[in-house]
Amino acid sequence: MKKRGFGQGKWNGFGGKVETDETIKAAALRELEEESCLKASDAELRGKITFTFLTIPEVLKVHVFEALGPIKGEPQETEEMKPQWYAESEIPYEKMWADDKYWLPLFLEGTRFKALFEFDDESTLLRYDLDTVPEGEEL
Numbered sequence: 001m002k003k004r005g006f007g008q009g010k011w012n013g014f015g016g017k018v019e020t021d022e023t024i025k026a027a028a029l030r031e032l033e034e035e036s037c038l039k040a041s042d043a044e045l046r047g048k049i050t051f052t053f054l055t056i057p058e059v060l061k062v063h064v065f066e067a068l069g070p071i072k073g074e075p076q077e078t079e080e081m082k083p084q085w086y087a088e089s090e091i092p093y094e095k096m097w098a099d100d101k102y103w104l105p106l107f108l109e110g111t112r113f114k115a116l117f118e119f120d121d122e123s124t125l126l127r128y129d130l131d132t133v134p135e136g137e138e139l
């Protein structure tokens, strides 16, 4: 549960912005640790998503990674996030970003994907494009 800022109140993945002189993967591992206190050994890129909003001039480019083990630590609540486990059959899509129900099931079944989601404001999804990407093909 994101406690502050963009997407506040929604159940969300751990993540955030890449810093100068940092790879995207290093940023994902750093944000995971900062927001959950979990330290993953590595991470594998599984999807790329572009988000646009009519109300925001910037385009958001999001890389979705799977955390690889061994994973050290226990999930802890932090200033930014309140972690919570859900059974796959009980994921609360209605309390998440409107795009998540389209791509998270693919992620969970191990399918790689590329997507574009166009939002009006933060609550209205206008249209989307979603393609699966075969193993071995560049994302």
Ligand SMILES: CNc1ncnc2c1ncn2[C@@H]1O[C@H](COP(=O)(O)OP(=O)(O)OP(=O)(O)O)[C@@H](O)[C@H]1O
Binding pocket: 005, 006, 007, 012, 013, 014, 015, 016, 017, 018, 051, 060, 062, 097, 098, 099, 100
């Ligand atoms: C629009 N539809 C969306 N659907 C699903 N997930 C979305 C999302 N939009 C943003 N996200 C995710 O939300 C996290 C915080 O993103 P974002 O606001 O950039 O970062 P955050 O405020 O934490 O940044 P810093 O920690 O300050 O770097 C990050 O995991 C990002 O993947």
